[in-house]
Amino acid sequence: MRHEMAGAAAIGVDIGGTHIRAARISSSGDVSAWEARPTPATPLVIDCIVELARALDEPSVSAIGIGIPGRVDARSGLVLSGGYVDLSTYPLAQAIGERTGRPAFLDNDGNAALTAEHAVGAARGADTVVMFTIGTGIGGAVIADGKLLRGRAAAGQMGHITVDSGGRACLCGRHGCVETTSSGTALRRHMAEAGFAGSSVETLLSRLTDGDAAACSVLAAWAAPMRIAIDTAVAIFDPDLVVLGGGLGAAMHQALAAFPAETPWYRCEVVPASLGDRAGVIGAGLTALNGVAEVKPT
Numbered sequence: 027m028r029h030e031m032a033g034a035a036a037i038g039v040d041i042g043g044t045h046i047r048a049a050r051i052s053s054s055g056d057v058s059a060w061e062a063r064p065t066p067a068t069p070l071v072i073d074c075i076v077e078l079a080r081a082l083d084e085p086s087v088s089a090i091g092i093g094i095p096g097r098v099d100a101r102s103g104l105v106l107s108g109g110y111v112d113l114s115t116y117p118l119a120q121a122i123g124e125r126t127g128r129p130a131f132l133d134n135d136g137n138a139a140l141t142a143e144h145a146v147g148a149a150r151g152a153d154t155v156v157m158f159t160i161g162t163g164i165g166g167a168v169i170a171d172g173k174l175l176r177g178r179a180a181a182g183q184m185g186h187i188t189v190d191s192g193g194r195a196c197l198c199g200r201h202g203c204v205e206t207t208s209s210g211t212a213l214r215r216h217m218a219e220a221g222f223a224g225s226s227v228e229t230l231l232s233r234l235t236d237g238d239a240a241a242c243s244v245l246a247a248w249a250a251p252m253r254i255a256i257d258t259a260v261a262i263f264d265p266d267l268v269v270l271g272g273g274l275g276a277a278m279h280q281a282l283a284a285f286p287a288e289t290p291w292y293r294c295e296v297v298p299a300s301l302g303d304r305a306g307v308i309g310a311g312l313t314a315l316n317g318v319a320e321v322k323p324t
């Protein structure tokens with residue numbers, strides 16, 4: 027077993043709608059141990075993170091990074107508002123820090139995923155990148171000129187690009203955000219409405235290849251609005267590439283082949299995340315290592 031230097035690793039934690047996953051991450055993004063638990067009721071999330079962190083702790087660990095679904099002010103370590111899991115009333119960084127004895131750093135889960143893809147994944151070396159993370163909801167992040175775009179605190183909420191102003195109510199308070207049409211939750215709804223309840227997205231994609239009209243219309247309801255959101259992001263940021271991550275990023279990338287950019291203005295390379303749905307955990311670990319480096323410059 028390789029001997030790891032004290033302070034050379036961090037624990038990355040990704041809070042998802044269905045699972046909380048954690049891993050010990052080196053500064054080069056290597057994963058040396060994994061743990062996961064089903065996401066408990068919100069008040070128990072802190073206990074769950076502490077338990078995962080204790081299971082993965084060892085002398086090489088210098089900090090804990092946590093990727094959070096929702097709007098996060100990474101600079102002050104506060105959760106501003108949540109979605110499927112709402113931790114905004116909990117002093118999360120402070121509580122985790124006190125209970126584990128390791129400094130804790132928070133960021134939005136989309137920022138964490140893009141941090142990983144930019145450091146060691148599909149967006150390595152790119153100057154400007156837009157990422158959409160497609161899971162229970164849709165998150166995202168933007169790197170502009172090599173740096174995460176934070177705005178006042180919570181820039182990069184890519185799931186809340188409007189694709190249908192007369193559409194369904196969104197958790198954010200508006201209607202027809204791309205999260206309401208193109209998330210995993212939306213895909214399950216489109217599938218149930220078309221009589222595909224219980225099928226997998228892989229089955230639908232293979233039926234699309236066979237020209238099945240019903241499968242085609244489900245995938246159109248899911249992927250065509252995502253194309254609108256991507257074209258909108260390309261218009262605003264003119265990125266080198268768009269990365270699709272989260273558990274459904276690769277499936278969405280395949281489904282989008284039937285929905286190319288609407289006009290030459292919006293042509294931009296769209297790629298699946300190369301770290302898959304591990305990007306959030308790896309990025310949370312790298313965020314913690316970056317946080318420690320900023321607090322204690324060496």
Ligand SMILES: [Zn+2]
Binds near residue numbers: 185186196199200203
């Ligand atoms: Zn919204």
